[in-house]
Amino acid sequence: MELKKTPLWSEHKRLGAKLVEFGGWEMPLQYTSIIEEHRSVREKAGIFDVSHMGEILIEDVDSVPFVDNLITNSISKLKNGEICYSPMCYENATIVDDLLAYKFSDTKVLLVVNASNTDKDYEWIKSQKRHYRVKIENVSNNYAQIAFQGPTAEKILKKVSGVDLSKISFYTFTTGQINGINCIVSRTGYTGEDGFELYFDPIAAIAMWRKLIEIGNNDVKPCGLGARDTLRFEACYMLYGNDIDDTTTPLEAGLGWAVDFTKSSFNGKEVLERQKEKGVTKRLRGLEIDGGIARHGYEIFSEDQKVGHITSGTKSPTLNRSLALGYVDVDHSKTGNNLSVDIHGKKIKATVIKTPFYRGSVKSK
Amino acid sequence: MKKYLKTHEWAELKGKIATIGISNHAQNQLGDVVYVNLPDVGKTVKAGEMLCSVESVKSASDVYAPLSGKVVEVNKALETTPELINKSAEGDGWIAKIEASNPKEFDALLDKTAYDKFVDETR
Numbered sequence: 347m348e349l350k351k352t353p354l355w356s357e358h359k360r361l362g363a364k365l366v367e368f369g370g371w372e373m374p375l376q377y378t379s380i381i382e383e384h385r386s387v388r389e390k391a392g393i394f395d396v397s398h399m400g401e402i403l404i405e406d407v408d409s410v411p412f413v414d415n416l417i418t419n420s421i422s423k424l425k426n427g428e429i430c431y432s433p434m435c436y437e438n439a440t441i442v443d444d445l446l447a448y449k450f451s452d453t454k455v456l457l458v459v460n461a462s463n464t465d466k467d468y469e470w471i472k473s474q475k476r477h478y479r480v481k482i483e484n485v486s487n488n489y490a491q492i493a494f495q496g497p498t499a500e501k502i503l504k505k506v507s508g509v510d511l512s513k514i515s516f517y518t519f520t521t522g523q524i525n526g527i528n529c530i531v532s533r534t535g536y537t538g539e540d541g542f543e544l545y546f547d548p549i550a551a552i553a554m555w556r557k558l559i560e561i562g563n564n565d566v567k568p569c570g571l572g573a574r575d576t577l578r579f580e581a582c583y584m585l586y587g588n589d590i591d592d593t594t595t596p597l598e599a600g601l602g603w604a605v606d607f608t609k610s611s612f613n614g615k616e617v618l619e620r621q622k623e624k625g626v627t628k629r630l631r632g633l634e635i636d637g638g639i640a641r642h643g644y645e646i647f648s649e650d651q652k653v654g655h656i657t658s659g660t661k662s663p664t665l666n667r668s669l670a671l672g673y674v675d676v677d678h679s680k681t682g683n684n685l686s687v688d689i690h691g692k693k694i695k696a697t698v699i700k701t702p703f704y705r706g707s708v709k710s711k
Numbered sequence: 712m713k714k715y716l717k718t719h720e721w722a723e724l725k726g727k728i729a730t731i732g733i734s735n736h737a738q739n740q741l742g743d744v745v746y747v748n749l750p751d752v753g754k755t756v757k758a759g760e761m762l763c764s765v766e767s768v769k770s771a772s773d774v775y776a777p778l779s780g781k782v783v784e785v786n787k788a789l790e791t792t793p794e795l796i797n798k799s800a801e802g803d804g805w806i807a808k809i810e811a812s813n814p815k816e817f818d819a820l821l822d823k824t825a826y827d828k829f830v831d832e833t834r
Binding site for chain 1: 768797
């Protein structure tokens, strides 16, 4: 199958990016070095092409109750112009995908989903329509998406912004012009830093990309998926397919804060209520590794007993420590517990530590 | 004179002692190296067998032994500065020294021209 290309593909080529396959897309892994790009976002700013993300539009009178039934977090409690992060579960409470829900109005909600899951999500969402009066449309091709992230993101973006960025608080959005282009502008991101995500007509993608780099006067670095992964990892944001999937529930992943049990019903509610009452059997935890790098799938031990597996791991570029996330049987998951990870056949000491590993300039609600 | 393996390691032989590392092309493909799993001194390997591994931000890569023999020294500097491999893969970023049990194996390795050609063809 031919790989899909974002409207910025030729620009990535021109910049000499190393391109890799990701979820059916040919995407930039890095332009210069993952660590350099990572540091740029932590210290100044970075720009990411995230046009591969999927957008699914829900419209018509039942949009809010429909989405409320679909996701674990609450859309009815949001005001227009607010966003929530949420897992979307199957009936058995395992996770179809995690997404952002943008509430435009009671009759319009935009779901932003993972690139690799877009088709699966679209089919799943359509299958949940039942009696709801909603129109469901996969509008992924209508949008280019750029993430503009870092402690100086606002200061730089202000130079070409037709909207007052200071009025966009964390997890809210507005529509207006950036660089003369109509955009959805939200204060969201996947890096642990302050920043914005822009959705706009793909035809303007290259002009927008170049302009946002130009106005940074060398403070804005193009960043690839490599840095996107290490940045989100330090902030302990979930990566679908690694940390969460259709074998894990939001409570096991520590996403209970994004589950609204006060809603009358939603997919997975019964199972999650039982899990909450009885307690989960495994929990996603942070681990500090004593040497070497623990990667996805590596096994976690307590003495000789297998007690879990790693879901993500690397050497944190900011903290310069080897860290990992992994599911650990709840009896062994207390902070400070000494465990080990099998790395290339050797058992390496691993200590359960608190998450997130790092908190940057990201705002809070 | 350095010689190369198709798996992107290099070796340089002085007497019976072969210095071993990964090629500049390999470090470029790997990206930022963050950890080197150095082999134990005293370990014996056969040519083509896994010697150790190098970890970049994104992935772990096996390093194969270009020659058979015993590991007599490892580059301790890589323990604290693994990025030496990115800066100087075929110099200060060497990984280990092996006392070759059959130095003739060196002759069978690719010379620089042949290796560069191989890399070009597989690009």
